Every structure is written in C-alpha cells, then in structure tokens.
Amino acid sequence: MKEWWKSGxxxxxxxxxAVSISIIMVFGLLTLILVRGFGHFWPHAVVEFSYEMPGQERVQVIGELRRSETLTGQALREAGVPLPQAQLLATRHLFKLGNRDVTGRDFSYYIDDFMGEWRYPRDMAVLERREWGDFYGRPLRILEGTVVVAEGEAVWDELQARIKRTTSLFDEIRRIERHEIGNINFRLERVRLDQRRAELRDTLTPELERDFAGRRAALNQEYAVLQERLDKLIAEAQRDSLVMLVAGGREVTIRMDRIVKAWQPNNMSIPSKVVFYAKTFFDFIFGYPREANTEGGIFPAIFGTVTMVLVMSIIVTPFGVLAAIYLREYAKQGPLLRTIRISVYNLAGVPSIVFGVFGLGFFVYVMGGGIDRIFYPEALPAPTFGTPGLFWASLTLALLTLPVVIVSTEEGLARIPSTIRQGSLALGATKGETLWKVVVPLATPAMMTGLILAIARAAGEVAPLMLVGVVKLAPTLPIDGNFPFVHLERKIMHLGFHIYDVGFQSPHAEAAEALVYATALILVLLIVMLNLTAITIRNHLREKYRAESD
Structure with a gap:
C-alpha cells in the first residue's frame, strides 16, 4: 500500500x-436545460376532471399537467388538506389553468385523492393570447360584431381563418407603429435638435425658423395620415370575437385581435405536433416579448447579445493584442514590467460587478457626459451618451475580458521559436518587419484563443451589464434604417439579464419556469455558435501559417 501511495x-x-464528475455534472446540466428548454414548445395534452374536497362543492377543472410530486400526509395536513390521519403519503399535481383574467390564477395544485376521472376531450382548445396568458376552453361560436358567423363544427376552421386575418392586421399595425411612426418621431426629434443647435449658436434666422416649421408641419401631416390608417386597421382587427365555454359552464367572449394562435392538442397527430413545435420555436426565436417578458419571443435579447459581443470583440482585440505585443516584444524586462503583469493577472480576478460600477462612473458619467457637453449640447438635459447604452456595455466588457486576450496573446508570442526571429533578421528584415510579417501571423491562433475565451465570458455576464446599458425591455433595436444606422447610445436587451428578470422578477413564477430553461438553452447555443465560429477561424489560420512555414 505504501508503494502504491508513493507511486502517485x-x-x-x-x-x-474529479474530471469525470465534472464532465458528468456539465452534461447533466446541459441535458436538464435541453429537456426542459425544448419541452417548453411541445403542445401538451389538456386534462379535464372534477375535483371535490370534503366540505367543499365539486368544481370542474381544465388545464395542462406540469408536474406531480409525492408528499407526506403530515405535511399536507399541516397545509390544510383534509387527509385521514392514517394516510402516510399523498400525490399532488400542478396544473396550468390559464384563464388568468377569469380565475385570477394561472397554476394550482390538486390532491390526487380528491380528483375524478381524467378526460382528454378532443374539442378542448388552447389559445395563446397577447395578454393575460393562455386560455383553455371549448370554442362555441364566432361573432362578427354582434352577428354569429360560425358555431358548432364550423367554428374551428373559421377560427383559424379569422386568426390569420387578425394576425396579418396586427403585424401591419405593429409595422406602422414601430417603423413608419417611429421614423417620423425620429425625424421630428432631429428637427427639434437642429433648431436647438441653431439657437445655441445664435444662427437661428427667420428663414431657418420657417424651414424648421415647414419640416415639422410636413412630418405632422405624414403622422396624421398614418394615424388615420392605423385607426382603421385597429377597428378592423377588433371586429371579430370568439365565445369560449370554460370550466364551470361559463361563457367568455375574447376579441380575436388578442389571440396569437389556437390549437387543439388532444386532437393533434404526431406530425401536426412536430409542425406546431417547429413553428412555435421559430416564433420564440424571432418574436418580441410580451407580458413582462413571460410570454412571446426573445429576438431583441438575442440581437442585443450578439451585437454587444461583436462590438466588444472589435474593441478588445486590437487593444489586447497591441498591449501583449508591447509587453512581450518591446518593453524592457524588469520589476516594473513584472508589476504590470501581476496587475493584469489580478485584473482578471476582479469581480465583474466592480467593472460595472467603474463603467457606470467613468464611461457613462465622465466620458459620456463629456461627449454630450461637447458634441450634443442641444439635446441636454436629456443625455445622449451620458446614459447607459450599447457602447458603454461593450466597452465595460472589453475592459473585463482584456486580461484574457493579453495573456493568451503573450503566451502565443512566447511559443514562437527564437530561431524564426533570428532567421528573419539574418535575411535582412527589420525588427518591425519580423514582428508584423512573421511573428504576429504565427501567433494569430493564440490571439483567437484569447478572443474565444473573451466571447464565452462576455456573452454570459449579467451583473455589470445591469449598470451600463442592459434593460428589461428595449423599445427599439440598436440597428435600424435611420442614420447612422448603428445607434451605440441605445439601451439593449440581453439573454443573461432576460433569464434573471424572468426567473426572479416575474410576477408569475410558475409560468416563467419553462421560459427560463428555454432562454438558457438559446444562450448556451448562441455561445456555442460564437465559439465554434471563432474556433473555425483559428484552425483555418493555424493550418494556413503552418502550410506557409513548411
């Protein structure tokens, strides 16, 4: 035994x-995210049953089973459940009831002992709504105004056609509000700023003032035309309505423009469920959030995350590479350089929230405020760059990941054999030519490794971004058709903050649980895609310079 211990x-x-346990834990976590994330989009069966507890009247329940758990009878009795004293265990089921505007709650637990037979009616429908969450019930009839246009078996096909019509109208309404009216508001603001700038410079002449008034009047006329068109579209979208029969026999009328889509999960075949699943996943990726981010899609968060990472990469790469080249190739080796290196290594261990506080204090208030005073005085007191935004978030993350790029690049430069440098110098090349034409290209894969690590860390950061530019809901994307097209001053959404907000700030925790897993899945896939892209570029460069050196 002693020899075995001595052998190491x-x-x-x-x-x-330890490595095996770590790998198992990582794959277990990824499996959990995959199962819960992908399962969020599958059309689950709708259950109908009666429920009667002792001393209470019987009620009808309609909903989706979310999970089941077995608890001790003592724990349930302490919670007020009237179970027999001799009963040791009992099972309870969590059902998603929907119909929040009718019942006041989305989810509820039901004890198995008091539940009647579970039924799966084929005519049971689920409605995804633009507000108030999902709705469960049986479609009875469709109204056009106050006139019944379909009922009975004809309701379902007519319902799909009417939803398609109102969805088209809704998309047109949103397009006008977000793009055309948004563009007019942007141009009106430009007119106001131009006039204010002329006032500050004492160049506002009567001719200029008339010109500004004319531009403003023309834009207001465009707005009036769009508003009239918008009112007509809204009136058309609100024309139809659907009458649903809910649990307990109550009839509820729902306006058709509030319905996103409708489906009957108990009446769907496997192929139709797969098609529905793909469409729902597509809508989740490219849709916009609703209901305090607990419903709808996450496209703004994906777009903001990718844009921020790209801007961060553009900033951190040249600074990190140049700093590493100076430290390795030009700086005099000594105590000062060792102190700088130690500082860089320690900088990598500083908590990220500290970078966020620094970014808010220096980048936003000092630099941003200075930019506003010098270049945007006409916009004051409303800040342009003196407020958290995309550029400051990217710059903060660039500072956060700078040590990673410096260390990786330095290690790559250190691995280049001295004989290559000496050979280049022997052939007559200067030190600068040797560095930039021989050494740096060979160290490019190491630089890409540093960038890969920087991307992986930056894409998952949340704490500093909450202070320097990431918000719960951004009204517009940072890229649009208005000059200068890329608006670095705008606030953005981020997948990491979206997960935090939905998971911990949502008023409906149970409804948000599946969305947290789905968003986490997208974030993991996005990081993998960004890393794979960088790894592919790195491997290409490695093979390219290896072939050239041969």
Whole structure:
C-alpha cells in the first residue's frame, strides 16, 4: 500500500475522478436545460376532471399537467388538506389553468385523492393570447360584431381563418407603429435638435425658423395620415370575437385581435405536433416579448447579445493584442514590467460587478457626459451618451475580458521559436518587419484563443451589464434604417439579464419556469455558435501559417 501511495497513482485516480464528475455534472446540466428548454414548445395534452374536497362543492377543472410530486400526509395536513390521519403519503399535481383574467390564477395544485376521472376531450382548445396568458376552453361560436358567423363544427376552421386575418392586421399595425411612426418621431426629434443647435449658436434666422416649421408641419401631416390608417386597421382587427365555454359552464367572449394562435392538442397527430413545435420555436426565436417578458419571443435579447459581443470583440482585440505585443516584444524586462503583469493577472480576478460600477462612473458619467457637453449640447438635459447604452456595455466588457486576450496573446508570442526571429533578421528584415510579417501571423491562433475565451465570458455576464446599458425591455433595436444606422447610445436587451428578470422578477413564477430553461438553452447555443465560429477561424489560420512555414 505504501508503494502504491508513493507511486502517485492515488492522485492520478483522484484527478481522473474529479474530471469525470465534472464532465458528468456539465452534461447533466446541459441535458436538464435541453429537456426542459425544448419541452417548453411541445403542445401538451389538456386534462379535464372534477375535483371535490370534503366540505367543499365539486368544481370542474381544465388545464395542462406540469408536474406531480409525492408528499407526506403530515405535511399536507399541516397545509390544510383534509387527509385521514392514517394516510402516510399523498400525490399532488400542478396544473396550468390559464384563464388568468377569469380565475385570477394561472397554476394550482390538486390532491390526487380528491380528483375524478381524467378526460382528454378532443374539442378542448388552447389559445395563446397577447395578454393575460393562455386560455383553455371549448370554442362555441364566432361573432362578427354582434352577428354569429360560425358555431358548432364550423367554428374551428373559421377560427383559424379569422386568426390569420387578425394576425396579418396586427403585424401591419405593429409595422406602422414601430417603423413608419417611429421614423417620423425620429425625424421630428432631429428637427427639434437642429433648431436647438441653431439657437445655441445664435444662427437661428427667420428663414431657418420657417424651414424648421415647414419640416415639422410636413412630418405632422405624414403622422396624421398614418394615424388615420392605423385607426382603421385597429377597428378592423377588433371586429371579430370568439365565445369560449370554460370550466364551470361559463361563457367568455375574447376579441380575436388578442389571440396569437389556437390549437387543439388532444386532437393533434404526431406530425401536426412536430409542425406546431417547429413553428412555435421559430416564433420564440424571432418574436418580441410580451407580458413582462413571460410570454412571446426573445429576438431583441438575442440581437442585443450578439451585437454587444461583436462590438466588444472589435474593441478588445486590437487593444489586447497591441498591449501583449508591447509587453512581450518591446518593453524592457524588469520589476516594473513584472508589476504590470501581476496587475493584469489580478485584473482578471476582479469581480465583474466592480467593472460595472467603474463603467457606470467613468464611461457613462465622465466620458459620456463629456461627449454630450461637447458634441450634443442641444439635446441636454436629456443625455445622449451620458446614459447607459450599447457602447458603454461593450466597452465595460472589453475592459473585463482584456486580461484574457493579453495573456493568451503573450503566451502565443512566447511559443514562437527564437530561431524564426533570428532567421528573419539574418535575411535582412527589420525588427518591425519580423514582428508584423512573421511573428504576429504565427501567433494569430493564440490571439483567437484569447478572443474565444473573451466571447464565452462576455456573452454570459449579467451583473455589470445591469449598470451600463442592459434593460428589461428595449423599445427599439440598436440597428435600424435611420442614420447612422448603428445607434451605440441605445439601451439593449440581453439573454443573461432576460433569464434573471424572468426567473426572479416575474410576477408569475410558475409560468416563467419553462421560459427560463428555454432562454438558457438559446444562450448556451448562441455561445456555442460564437465559439465554434471563432474556433473555425483559428484552425483555418493555424493550418494556413503552418502550410506557409513548411
């Protein structure tokens, strides 16, 4: 045994076991995210049953089963459930009831002992609404104004056609509000700023003032035309309505423009469920959030995350590479350089929230405020760059990941054999030519490795971004058709903050649980895609310069 301990084998087995446990935990976490995330989009069966607790009247329940758990009878009795004293265990089921505007709650637990037979009616429908969450019930009839246009078996086909019509109208309304009216508001603001700038410079002449008034009047005329068209579209969208029969026999009327889509999960075949699943997943990726981010899609968060990472990469790469080249190739080796290196290494261990506080204090208030005073005085007191935004979030993350790029680039430069440098110098090349034409290209894969690590960390950061530009809901994307097209001053959404907000700030925790897993899945996939892109570029460069060196 002593010889075995002296051989070092126990430590090898210990390290191997630790690595194996880590890999198992990582794959377990990814499997949980995949199962819960992808399962969010599958059309679950709708259950109908009666429920009667002792001393209470019987009620009808309609909903989707979310999970089941077995608890001790004592725990349930303490919670007020009238179970027999001799009963040791009992099962309770969590159902999503929907119909929040009718019942006042989305989810509820039901004890298995008091539940009647579970039925799966084929005519049971689920409605995804633009507000108030999902709705469960049986479609009875469709109204056009106050006139019944379909009922009975004809309701379902007519319902799909009417939803398609109102969805088209809704998309047109949103397009006008977000793009055309948004563009007019942008141009009106430009007119106001131009006039204010002329006032500050004492160049506002009567001719200029008339010109500004004319531009403003023309834009207001465009707005009036769009508003009239918008009112007509809204009136058309609100024309139709659907009458649903809910649990308990009550009839509820729902306006058709509030319905996103409708489906009958108990009446769907496997192929139709797969098609529905794909469409729902597509809508989740490219849709906009609703209901305090607990419903709808996450496209603004994906777009904001990718844009921020790209801007961060553009900033951190040249600064990190140039700093590493100076430290390795030009700086005089000595105590000062060692102190700088130690500082860089320690900078990598500073908590990210500290970078956020620094970014808010220096980048936003000092630099942003200075930019506003020098270049945008006409917009004051409303800040342009003196407020958290995309550029400051990217710059903060660039500072956060700068040590990673510096260290990786330095290690790559250190691995280049001195004989290559000497050979280049022997052929007559200067030190600068040797560095930029021989050494740096060979160290490019190491630089890309640093960038890959920076992207992986930046894409998942949340704490500093809450202070320097990421918000719960951004009204517009940072890129649009208005000059200068890329608006670095705008606030953005981010997948990491979206997960935090939905998971911990949502008023409907149970409804948000599945969305948290789905968003986490998209964030993981996005990071993997960004890293794979960078790894592919790195491998291409490695093979390219290896072939050239051969």
């Amino acid at each position: 084998s126990p430590w090898i087995w210990l390290n191997g076991g």
